Amino acid sequence: MASHSHHTEELAQGEIPKAQTRIIWKTFIILCVLTAIEFAFAFMMEAGTLRNAIFIGLTIVKAFYIVGEFMHLKHETKGLIWAVLVPTVLLVWLLVALLVEGTFYGESVFNYFD
Structure with missing residues (x-):
């Protein structure tokens, strides 16, 4: 008080x-x-x-x-900003990597059966 x-x-x-x-x-x-x-x-x-x-x-x-x-x-302090920013960037990187790898896998499976 x-x-x-x-x-x-x-x-x-x-x-x-x-x-x-x-x-x-x-x-x-x-x-x-x-x-x-x-x-x-x-x-x-x-x-x-x-x-x-x-x-x-x-x-x-x-x-x-x-x-x-x-x-x-x-x-806020720079430490908190980085604590929010770094996981966000890594999450975006993970999503891009999963999309690229998923596309590659899907194309290889479709080409295998053609």
């Missing part, structure tokens, strides 16, 4: 803290711009590996921004 007493001293009795609307609007605009760029690439480029790679890359950038802003990860 004593550790919370310094918060009441900063604001006058009954005063409401100032809203941080500038930060909210900045986050909103950044996410809108990233989403608009994603839509532009998704609908204006021909379907292919390059379009998919750009779209996935922008989606990952947006996901990291969302995690940093809304989960407040950008304000």
Whole structure:
């Protein structure tokens, strides 16, 4: 209880803290711009590996921004950031490796019976 007493001293009795609307609007605009760029690439480029790679890359950038802003990860210590980031990267690597190996196995089985 004593550790919370310094918060009441900063604001006058009954005063409401100032809203941080500038930060909210900045986050909103950044996410809108990233989403608009994603839509532009998704609908204006021909379907292919390059379009998919750009779209996935922008989606990952947006996901990291969302995690940093809304989960407040950008304000944490570097150790915690790395503890979240490294397993995520390894999980993505695992998924890519499983897709590649599964595709290879599927093609080899289908070619065996042809």
